[in-house]
Amino acid sequence: MELKNMTENGNNNGASSEVQAGNGERQTHNNPAASEGDRLMKTGRNGSTSAPSAALDRNPSIELATKTSKWSNVEREMNEVMFWKVKLWMVIIFILLLIVAVIITSLAICAATHKDVDDTFDRTLFVVPRSFNGSFQMPNVVFKDELLSDSSDESKALATDLQQKLDVLYRSSPSLGRYFSQARVYGFRNPPVMADFQLTFLTPSDGQEELNNFTLSRELVYNVLRQFLYVQTEETGPNYINPASVKMVVGH
Structure with missing residues (x-):
């Protein structure tokens, strides 16, 4: 005996009817596609749908992973070899020390060469x-x-x-x-x-x-x-x- 799908009132509302051989009874089954859609998407009052992507973006584990990735990038850049075996962080420290040394040397030279106008006079x-x-x-x-x-x-x-x-x-x-x-x-x-x-x-x-x-x-x-x-x-x-x-x- 051949099985056929049957609908009532022209609309199956996401459900299907089947006629089973042997007893003539009819059973109704929910549409799997419709049930999966209900879990993933919700319909608002205005008919629009929203996906749960925002909730995923606010996940603490994702934010932590993003921060860790940024620090890893900074660390990788700081350890990048500029030339020979000199790394970027070494160059930065050297520049800072050089600036401090220049400032100290300039102050020392000014203090040694400065002459008070009041101390310079001709006693004659x-x-x-x-x-x-x-x-x-x-x-x-x-x-x-x-x-x-x-x-x-x-x-x-x-x-x-x-x-x-x-x-x-x-x-x-x-x-x-x-x-x-x-x-x-x-x-x-x-x-x-x-x-x-x-x-x-x-x-x-x-x-x-x-x-x-x-x-x-x-x-x-x-x-x-x-x-x-x-x-x-x-x-x-x-x-x-x-x-x-x-x-x-x-x-x-």
């Missing part, structure tokens, strides 16, 4: 004298009659020591050092022992007014000496100078 142009006269008290010096004589050994020794102290002080001053010429202690007086001194500075002929009013003003020269005396630590020393006793006036 400093011909105009400016002097200051003053006195201070030395409470720890035992008064002797020999100190009243400029030619005595005691007077010369004490005067030399004080002159050296004043000389070192003013020559090391950042603002007054270039102008300082000499310090002279020219006499001692009755107890408590008072020493009379004179400070001489030399200045250029240009800018006299500015120098006299600011750099070589009486206040600045006086305060430099007072500041030095106040930081003395040997108040019991034989040549200790009382800072409060310092007097100073502009010479003529």
Whole structure:
């Protein structure tokens, strides 16, 4: 007996009917094609279909594999041999070290060759004298009659020591050092022992007014000496100078 497919109402709706030989019964089977399509694709309200490719793209394992692949490409490029046995990462490190070395060398050369404009001056142009006269008290010096004589050994020794102290002080001053010429202690007086001194500075002929009013003003020269005396630590020393006793006036 021959088997034939039969449809009802002209539409099989994805199903087929078969007539089986022997008993005349009819069985209905779903269309395999339709069921597979239902699993892979879904129909929206507007009739459009969407595939599950977006879900696959968001798969963490795929993203991890992509990142790993990128790093592998970078590593492969860095290990690429440029010439002989030199690799790309070696060339990059060498260039960075070369840049650092150039910067350090440039800074060292600039520091060695740099000259401060304030430190470059012609001392032969400093011909105009400016002097200051003053006195201070030395409470720890035992008064002797020999100190009243400029030619005595005691007077010369004490005067030399004080002159050296004043000389070192003013020559090391950042603002007054270039102008300082000499310090002279020219006499001692009755107890408590008072020493009379004179400070001489030399200045250029240009800018006299500015120098006299600011750099070589009486206040600045006086305060430099007072500041030095106040930081003395040997108040019991034989040549200790009382800072409060310092007097100073502009010479003529």
